[in-house]
Amino acid sequence: MAELAVPPGIRGRLGNGASGNMGNGDGSPYTPSPASHINKALFGLLMFIGSEIMVFSGMVSSFLILRAGTTTWPPVDQPRLPVAVTGINTLFLLLSGVAMYMAVRSIKRGQSGSLLKWLSGTVALGATFLGIQGFEWFKLVGFGMTFSSSVYGGIFYVLIGFHALHVFGAMLGLLVVVARTSAKKYTKYDCNGVMMCAAYWFFVVGVWPVIYALVYLA
Amino acid sequence: MSEHGNGHAEPTSFLRKYVFSIDHKVIGKQYLFLSLFMALFGGLMAYYMRWQLAWPETAIPGAGWIPEPMAFGGIIPPEFYNALITLHGTIMVFFVGMPLLLGALGNYLVPLMIGADDMAFPRLNMMSFWTITTASLVLMASFFVEGGAASAGWTGYAPLSADPIHTGVGWGLNLWIMALALEFTSFLMGGINFLTTVVTMRVPGMTMFRLPLMVWMQITAAVLFMLSVGPLIAGAILLLLDRTVGTGFFIPERGGDPLLWQHLFWFFGHPEVYVVLLPGLGAIMEILPVFTRRPIFGYKTIVYSTIVAGALSFLVWAHHMFVSGIDPQIVMPFSITTILISVPFAVIIFAFMASLWGGSIRFTTPMLFAIGTIVTFIIGGVTGIFNGSAPVDIFIHDTYFVVAHFHFTLFPDVFLGGFAALYFWFPKMFGKMMNETLGKVHFWWTTITFNMVFIPMFLIGAGGHMRRIYNPLQYDFLKPMQDINIFITWSAVALLVGQLVFIFNFFWSMYRGKKAEDNPWEATTLEWAAAPTPPPHGNFETVPTVYHGPYEYSCPGQETDWQPQHVEKGSVAA
Numbered sequence: 174m175a176e177l178a179v180p181p182g183i184r185g186r187l188g189n190g191a192s193g194n195m196g197n198g199d200g201s202p203y204t205p206s207p208a209s210h211i212n213k214a215l216f217g218l219l220m221f222i223g224s225e226i227m228v229f230s231g232m233v234s235s236f237l238i239l240r241a242g243t244t245t246w247p248p249v250d251q252p253r254l255p256v257a258v259t260g261i262n263t264l265f266l267l268l269s270g271v272a273m274y275m276a277v278r279s280i281k282r283g284q285s286g287s288l289l290k291w292l293s294g295t296v297a298l299g300a301t302f303l304g305i306q307g308f309e310w311f312k313l314v315g316f317g318m319t320f321s322s323s324v325y326g327g328i329f330y331v332l333i334g335f336h337a338l339h340v341f342g343a344m345l346g347l348l349v350v351v352a353r354t355s356a357k358k359y360t361k362y363d364c365n366g367v368m369m370c371a372a373y374w375f376f377v378v379g380v381w382p383v384i385y386a387l388v389y390l391a
Numbered sequence: 392m393s394e395h396g397n398g399h400a401e402p403t404s405f406l407r408k409y410v411f412s413i414d415h416k417v418i419g420k421q422y423l424f425l426s427l428f429m430a431l432f433g434g435l436m437a438y439y440m441r442w443q444l445a446w447p448e449t450a451i452p453g454a455g456w457i458p459e460p461m462a463f464g465g466i467i468p469p470e471f472y473n474a475l476i477t478l479h480g481t482i483m484v485f486f487v488g489m490p491l492l493l494g495a496l497g498n499y500l501v502p503l504m505i506g507a508d509d510m511a512f513p514r515l516n517m518m519s520f521w522t523i524t525t526a527s528l529v530l531m532a533s534f535f536v537e538g539g540a541a542s543a544g545w546t547g548y549a550p551l552s553a554d555p556i557h558t559g560v561g562w563g564l565n566l567w568i569m570a571l572a573l574e575f576t577s578f579l580m581g582g583i584n585f586l587t588t589v590v591t592m593r594v595p596g597m598t599m600f601r602l603p604l605m606v607w608m609q610i611t612a613a614v615l616f617m618l619s620v621g622p623l624i625a626g627a628i629l630l631l632l633d634r635t636v637g638t639g640f641f642i643p644e645r646g647g648d649p650l651l652w653q654h655l656f657w658f659f660g661h662p663e664v665y666v667v668l669l670p671g672l673g674a675i676m677e678i679l680p681v682f683t684r685r686p687i688f689g690y691k692t693i694v695y696s697t698i699v700a701g702a703l704s705f706l707v708w709a710h711h712m713f714v715s716g717i718d719p720q721i722v723m724p725f726s727i728t729t730i731l732i733s734v735p736f737a738v739i740i741f742a743f744m745a746s747l748w749g750g751s752i753r754f755t756t757p758m759l760f761a762i763g764t765i766v767t768f769i770i771g772g773v774t775g776i777f778n779g780s781a782p783v784d785i786f787i788h789d790t791y792f793v794v795a796h797f798h799f800t801l802f803p804d805v806f807l808g809g810f811a812a813l814y815f816w817f818p819k820m821f822g823k824m825m826n827e828t829l830g831k832v833h834f835w836w837t838t839i840t841f842n843m844v845f846i847p848m849f850l851i852g853a854g855g856h857m858r859r860i861y862n863p864l865q866y867d868f869l870k871p872m873q874d875i876n877i878f879i880t881w882s883a884v885a886l887l888v889g890q891l892v893f894i895f896n897f898f899w900s901m902y903r904g905k906k907a908e909d910n911p912w913e914a915t916t917l918e919w920a921a922a923p924t925p926p927p928h929g930n931f932e933t934v935p936t937v938y939h940g941p942y943e944y945s946c947p948g949q950e951t952d953w954q955p956q957h958v959e960k961g962s963v964a965a
């Protein structure tokens with residue numbers, strides 16, 4: 174296989190994705206083009222995140238347009254949102270982002286023990302975020318705010334729920350990475366899975382403050 | 392090497408080789424067949440609509456097989472007519488244009504043109520094809536559910552689409568939304584794949600400005616699609632919730648805003664036009680230099696113009712809403728951006744004309760179709776300026792002028808451009824030459840009958856003939872135009888029947904055509920000059936190294952008049 178011709182140190186930095194170029198076919202050493210230094214899987218994921226950001230933009234714009242078209246927002250018969258609790262919850266989610274950052278730093282330094290520690294912290298904080306949010310939703314439904322009670326309720330559940338779904342999905346990926354970490358699958362040079370998981374986690378953490386500010390505070 | 396770089400060996404079983412293949416060339420052909428198959432349906436629907444418009448509420452020849460309550464002995468009721476206009480648009484844009492120009496041409500050509508052995512994510516590529524196939528099945532199934540297929544137009548305007556009480560269509564429209572959602576997912580996967588492939592898998596020497604323009608068009612289209620489809624996905628989720636769980640995002644009585652749907656749809660809709668347009672133009676850009684034997688004029692200018700047009704396309708969407716009751720203050724800015732966007736396209740068209748100027752043109756079938764595309768597209772582009780200008784648009788909006796306009800952009804792009812591409816790359820794809828005589832007959836027949844269909848539509852549109860009406864004879868002021876309607880219908884029948892020439896040529900050549908050489912057109916780009924015909928699994932026998940730009944024709948001091956991208960100057964072309 175031609176990829177053996179690439180020095181191991183370079184291979185590590187490229188990760189799995191970049192080994193996908195073929196050899197010269199005649200047995201001569203593979204000459205990489207400059208472009209092949211980019212990690213394919215991570216690049217693809219970033220593209221995906223870009224289009225997801227546009228889905229969120231669409232939802233946030235819908236929220237803003239619907240709000241602008243209503244004279245009283247929130248409607249008089251609908252409950253107010255739990256601003257303070259969600260504010261604290263926002264802190265939990267931001268902290269999970271910090272934990273994920275520490276996890277990335279650990280594996281970059283080759284400390285897989287501390288990688289596991291920080292990843293578990295991320296999971297715990299993410300689960301706390303979802304738990305508190307679920308609890309608050311229960312209360313809101315109890316106060317008579319549902320999908321169909323008003324456009325206010327509808328767009329709230331769509332936007333916040335869509336984000337929660339993303340956190341949930343990112344958690345599933347995160348759990349896979351945790352399992353692979355405890356099985357000692359990642360090294361300093363081969364940590365593509367961690368990087369991808371982290372990129373997605375930073376995305377779900379990063380969009381939340383925007384949503385919080387627009388939906389709860391504004 | 393027993394396996395090539397992406398780590399997959401050449402498959403041997405029938406299923407793995409032809410059905411669940413991960414080879415980009417096979418997947419490209421699968422997209423091709425899917426799009427041609429769907430085009431038959433889209434064309435058939437056009438025929439039913441045209442017949443109804445010419446001879447309203449008479450039995451349509453060839454519609455007798457349609458079961459009740461869609462049609463009654465070949466006579467179609469208004470509900471089914473509305474379903475036809477909806478599905479014709481949906482199919483032609485999303486299930487013919489995109490799979491043909493992006494799915495088939497993009498998949499087949501992008502890896503070959505950049506010298507790669509396959510796409511960056513071959514399995515994702517396979518999944519994207521099977522996702523759009525599922526989407527097609529869902530769409531076709533929607534005809535057979537209670538209440539019939541979606542009938543709110545291909546734009547699915549709310550509140551018509553948001554509440555079943557308006558159209559009587561229940562699950563048909565839900566399935567329509569789901570089919571579109573699957574289609575979007577498919578092309579998101581495809582877009583990610585194309586971009587990653589071009590960014591990471593170019594062979595040594597293949598710099599961004601040595602890419603064939605087709606590759607530039609494909610990746611620009613991919614970026615436009617990925618950045619524009621998000622808001623419509625959001626809109627589709629909201630619309631589906633309106634229809635299923637009783638929210639009212641687009642329903643005024645429940646506090647919603649029907650204009651919101653239009654914003655979300657057209658924010659996607661206008662870039663989407665370019666998603667379909669650019670790869671078609673890309674095919675033209677590949678064909679022109681080959682058959683004029685000279686470099687394309689203004690390579691970088693074309694690339695930059697495309698990027699400018701792509702960026703502007705995100706700022707024009709409200710030109711579809713001039714009569715929708717938007718704030719008049721935002722009309723003028725959108726009118727201005729819309730007229731501005733014709734500038735980069737005019738630049739591209741002038742580059743085409745300059746490329747033709749003084750070339751020693753070889754009038755082959757692909758070249759004829761390429762010229763035909765340019766000429767018809769100019770009419771489409773120029774009439775777009777009428778629509779973009781708000782005061783004119785207020786008069787011609789929702790008339791046949793608009794129908795004629797967008798058919799004059801999309802038909803040349805998808806069909807004339809698509810045919811140009813198929814006649815051009817068929818030898819590479821299937822290893823056989825297509826019949827030139829039949830090809831030329833097909834070209835003249837198609838372009839002439841196309842113009843006979845759509846030029847009269849400009850006239851009746853300017854005369855105030857509304858689009859999306861079931862029976863023009865219900866309106867006294869339209870009655871004098873009925874003869875033109877009948878003429879259009881006969882022309883449309885001729886246009887559709889003429890496609891049999893292509894279908895025959897396509898399949899006959901596939902089995903009986905003259906065997907194609909590796910580089911029958913004497914082209915310079917890698918898929919012709921460096922890859923065998925048809926390319927084997929893994930595409931190239933040795934990895935090509937690129938030394939030149941893509942269009943080095945008629946270079947002085949050369950033995951041949953073309954300089955393949957992968958052959959160093961001075962050395963003799965293989």
Ligand SMILES: [Cu+2]
Nearest residue numbers: 660661708711
């Ligand atoms: Cu537009």
